[in-house]
Amino acid sequence: QTVIERVELWKTTWQIIKDQPLRGIGIGQWALEYPKNGISITKSLQDTNRFVRPHNDYLWVASEQGIFGLLAYLLIFFYALWIVVRQETIQSIILAAGLFAYLLIALFDFPKEHVVHNVILSLYFGHIVYLNSSKARKIQVPKIALAIPIMLTLYFGFYHYKKLKLEYLLTDLLELRGRKQWGRVIKRYDQHDWSKLPYDISYTPTIWYRA
Numbered sequence: 493q494t495v496i497e498r499v500e501l502w503k504t505t506w507q508i509i510k511d512q513p514l515r516g517i518g519i520g521q522w523a524l525e526y527p528k529n530g531i532s533i534t535k536s537l538q539d540t541n542r543f544v545r546p547h548n549d550y551l552w553v554a555s556e557q558g559i560f561g562l563l564a565y566l567l568i569f570f571y572a573l574w575i576v577v578r579q580e581t582i583q584s585i586i587l588a589a590g591l592f593a594y595l596l597i598a599l600f601d602f603p604k605e606h607v608v609h610n611v612i613l614s615l616y617f618g619h620i621v622y623l624n625s626s627k628a629r630k631i632q633v634p635k636i637a638l639a640i641p642i643m644l645t646l647y648f649g650f651y652h653y654k655k656l657k658l659e660y661l662l663t664d665l666l667e668l669r670g671r672k673q674w675g676r677v678i679k680r681y682d683q684h685d686w687s688k689l690p691y692d693i694s695y696t697p698t699i700w701y702r703a
Contacts, residue, residue: 498547498600501526505546508555516558522546524691525555545605549598569595572617575624583623590616651688658689658698665701678702 508517508525517525523544546552554562573591576584594603594613603609661684668677681702689698 501543501546502548502551505548505551505555509551509559512555512558514558514560516554516556516561519556522552522556545602547601549602549604552602552604572620575620579623583619587616587620587623655688658684658686659692662689662692662698662701669701 504526505522508522526543526546546555550562550566553565557565569591573588576587576591578584590612594609594616597603597609603613661680665677665680668680681698686698691697
């Protein structure tokens with residue numbers, strides 16, 4: 493049953509890609525676009541399961557970010573592999589095997605959303621950069637340039653802090669809804685700006701909590 497479901501997911505995702513091949517449908521939009529293209533024989537037909545990803549990272553990236561987005565995504569891995577295969581060391585063989593394993597898993601799963609996979613991949617990339625740094629030409633970077641990543645870190649840190657607070661608030665709204673305290677649900681919802689969290693983890697619009 494799982495194999496059949498995933499094949500159906502891939503077929504539907506391929507249709508989404510054909511509809512928007514260049515620019516894609518936008519990051520985070522697959523779970524919203526998928527039901528529009530037919531749920532077929534998956535468990536979603538009985539509303540017992542809600543798919544939010546196609547279980548194939550390549551199709552996922554291509555559908556949301558277009559063909560050029562997929563090429564950019566793959567270029568990162570190909571460039572990393574190109575670096576390690578030139579090293580001809582035990583370390584490079586291990587790194588290459590790890591990257592190939594990640595790419596293989598991405599055919600049937602969604603490692604780019606798994607924390608563990610991304611931590612390991614980041615360590616691999618970091619080690620590859622280190623191996624290549626000894627051969628790279630040293631570039632003088634102005635100190636003012638350091639302000640850019642610092643500002644970006646502060647911005648995204650604040651953004652995700654606000655988003656995390658809204659996610660905790662959702663649990664309170666669910667509890668109030670379970671008690672059928674509809675007035676308090678609406679009051680708590682209206683006290684916050686939900687633009688940073690338009691959907692919950694199951695891609696249910698957060699505005700539905702108010703209803």
